[in-house]
Amino acid sequence: MKVLVPVKRVIDYNVKVRVKADQSGVELANVKMSMNPFDEIAVEEAIRLKEAGKATEVIAVSIGPTQAQETIRTALAMGADRGIHVVHDGDVEPLAVAKMLKGIVEKESPDLCILGKQAIDDDCNQTGQMLSALLGWSQATFASKIEIGDGDLTVTREVDGGLETIKVKAPAIVTTDLRLNEPRYASLPNIMKAKKKPIEQMSPADLGVDPAPRLQTVKVVEPPKREGGTKVADVAELVSKLKNEAKVI
Amino acid sequence: MSTLIFFEHTNDAISPASLHAVTAATQIGGDVVALVAGSGCDGAAQAAAKVAGVTKVIKVDSAEYGHTLAENLAPLIAKLAEGHSHVLATATTVGKNIMPRVAALLDVAQVSDIIEVVDADTFVRPIYAGNALATVKSSDATKVVTVRGTNFDPAAAEGGSASVEDGSGEGDTGLSSFVGQELSKSDRPELTSAKVVISGGRGMQNGENFKMLEEIADKLGAAVGASRAAVDAGFVPNDYQVGQTGKVVAPDLYIAVGISGAIQHLAGMKDSKVIVAINKDEEAPIFQVADYGLVADLFKAVPELSEALDKA
Numbered sequence: 001m002k003v004l005v006p007v008k009r010v011i012d013y014n015v016k017v018r019v020k021a022d023q024s025g026v027e028l029a030n031v032k033m034s035m036n037p038f039d040e041i042a043v044e045e046a047i048r049l050k051e052a053g054k055a056t057e058v059i060a061v062s063i064g065p066t067q068a069q070e071t072i073r074t075a076l077a078m079g080a081d082r083g084i085h086v087v088h089d090g091d092v093e094p095l096a097v098a099k100m101l102k103g104i105v106e107k108e109s110p111d112l113c114i115l116g117k118q119a120i121d122d123d124c125n126q127t128g129q130m131l132s133a134l135l136g137w138s139q140a141t142f143a144s145k146i147e148i149g150d151g152d153l154t155v156t157r158e159v160d161g162g163l164e165t166i167k168v169k170a171p172a173i174v175t176t177d178l179r180l181n182e183p184r185y186a187s188l189p190n191i192m193k194a195k196k197k198p199i200e201q202m203s204p205a206d207l208g209v210d211p212a213p214r215l216q217t218v219k220v221v222e223p224p225k226r227e228g229g230t231k232v233a234d235v236a237e238l239v240s241k242l243k244n245e246a247k248v249i
Numbered sequence: 250m251s252t253l254i255f256f257e258h259t260n261d262a263i264s265p266a267s268l269h270a271v272t273a274a275t276q277i278g279g280d281v282v283a284l285v286a287g288s289g290c291d292g293a294a295q296a297a298a299k300v301a302g303v304t305k306v307i308k309v310d311s312a313e314y315g316h317t318l319a320e321n322l323a324p325l326i327a328k329l330a331e332g333h334s335h336v337l338a339t340a341t342t343v344g345k346n347i348m349p350r351v352a353a354l355l356d357v358a359q360v361s362d363i364i365e366v367v368d369a370d371t372f373v374r375p376i377y378a379g380n381a382l383a384t385v386k387s388s389d390a391t392k393v394v395t396v397r398g399t400n401f402d403p404a405a406a407e408g409g410s411a412s413v414e415d416g417s418g419e420g421d422t423g424l425s426s427f428v429g430q431e432l433s434k435s436d437r438p439e440l441t442s443a444k445v446v447i448s449g450g451r452g453m454q455n456g457e458n459f460k461m462l463e464e465i466a467d468k469l470g471a472a473v474g475a476s477r478a479a480v481d482a483g484f485v486p487n488d489y490q491v492g493q494t495g496k497v498v499a500p501d502l503y504i505a506v507g508i509s510g511a512i513q514h515l516a517g518m519k520d521s522k523v524i525v526a527i528n529k530d531e532e533a534p535i536f537q538v539a540d541y542g543l544v545a546d547l548f549k550a551v552p553e554l555s556e557a558l559d560k561a
Contacts, residue, residue, distance in 0.1 A: 098353060117494070118494060125349070127349075129346065130349045130353035134353050139319055139346075142345075144487065157342075159342040160341050160441075163431045163432075163486075168424065169423070177494075178481065179481065214388070216385065216388070218386050220381050222381060228542075229536060236557060239557045239558065239561050242502070242541070243561055248523050249561060
């Protein structure tokens with residue numbers, strides 16, 4: 001079984017983002033970038049499937065600027081076998097990403113694609129579902145457990161009310177939720193080994209996809225600031241304030 | 250202009266979550282058509298027809314819609330989208346699962362999790378865990394949009410008198426099937442619609458200690474939530490999680506207990522009207538957003554609070 005794992009380079013989750021003064025977006029220059037945390041979970045799951053003898057090859061794909069290669073190297077250091085880098089500068093929306101991934105799926109014929117459920121930059125939560133629609137495949141989103149069966153997968157999903165289990169036909173799209181696994185750190189020898197693993201480069205045009213955004217960003221602003229920071233001395237003062245000042249109890 | 254809304258329901262009744270999408274549709278303007286697709290869903294269709302602002306209900310009663318499987322629902326929604334300028338759903342796990350599949354079938358972008366309707370083409374949505382707000386304009390023929398419930402008041406469940414029209418199903422794709430579910434049972438209000446929420450974090454130390462929060466929740470008519478750290482540690486189930494990738498809440502009162510206030514947690518609760526934080530670390534970032542911060546050991550402060558509420 002071949003597994004395809006798309007990975008996205010995003011601002012590191014610990015960085016407090018700053019909105020640009022011209023309201024065109026957020027500041028990306030000189031900011032620490034990392035692999036989207038949900039994608040790390042996806043890579044980890046694929047590698048575990050390989051270690052369990054269920055997957056034969058794990059391919060990491062990233063669409064982005066030259067530096068997206070570092071994100072692919074991270075996946076290779078974790079244990080993916082090879083990479084595909086679709087080189088593209090500038091914003092790309094989930095629909096265009098899904099179209100490019102469809103092109104790669106048609107070339108590589110994987111049996112399973114595991115994606116992060118959302119990227120922590122645009123918070124869209126769309127790409128996996130869109131890819132599944134374009135391929136006419138089954139989808140199991142927000143997965144917290146994956147069991148590989150014979151020609152199908154049984155997936156437990158995190159839903160608003162608790163957990164739901166569905167069975168999906170292979171080939172399938174799975175998107176990861178937080179509790180699926182805890183991603184490993186790449187060891188130094190594996191980081192060195194990853195440098196020798198192959199990364200194939202291509203362009204959106206090679207895949208026949210126009211990456212131009214469909215949505216126009218009118219402006220990006222900071223949210224209204226909260227005036228917090230007031231402390232109370234004890235529980236009695238807290239209850240009194242909630243009752244008489246805030247009037248919420 | 251007209252909007253098709255994917256309604257969530259339990260076959261007998263409609264889900265309150267969908268009432269927020271009706272309000273967003275009303276703000277967009279034009280007709281508001283509710284799609285109720287299910288198996289034995291006449292009760293829900295009749296309930297949808299009573300929602301204020303809904304002008305028509307399309308009921309599709311067919312076995313393949315007995316569970317909210319995206320593979321079956323997306324082709325139906327995409328077919329019914331024809332002739333509508335907008336397709337809306339509330340950004341619940343059901344809406345998030347299905348709507349991007351609809352958008353891709355229609356070859357249009359999706360605008361996720363909007364918090365404001367600027368005009369029929371333009372919407373505001375949070376990005377970077379709500380640390381920036383993007384205003385985006387769509388020029389697609391059909392706008393597929395999911396709506397963040399906490400930013401739109403629910404439409405009145407009574408007062409409308411829409412007609413109910415029968416629609417036909419698209420058949421079972423056979424791609425997926427429902428196996429089972431484990432839903433958290435609780436008599437407390439639902440987390441995303443509760444007026445008061447009390448949440449615990451890593452500082453709670455274990456699941457057993459959440460009983461202290463439940464006791465207060467019962468006194469205040471509150472829902473109980475948790476930070477990601479508490480869920481990851483296994484203290485409470487996943488559906489308790491408040492944050493960027495969990496649930497977004499905006500109650501009148503949010504009480505954060507033993508929660509440090511990571512960016513991703515703040516994303517899920519910082520629109521609450523009043524925020525209380527109880528944490529022994531006075532440097533915890535949660536205090537920067539709290540209206541009332543109490544630097545104290547929660548194991549002393551929470552029982553005290555419980556006692557004080559009896560007297561209050």
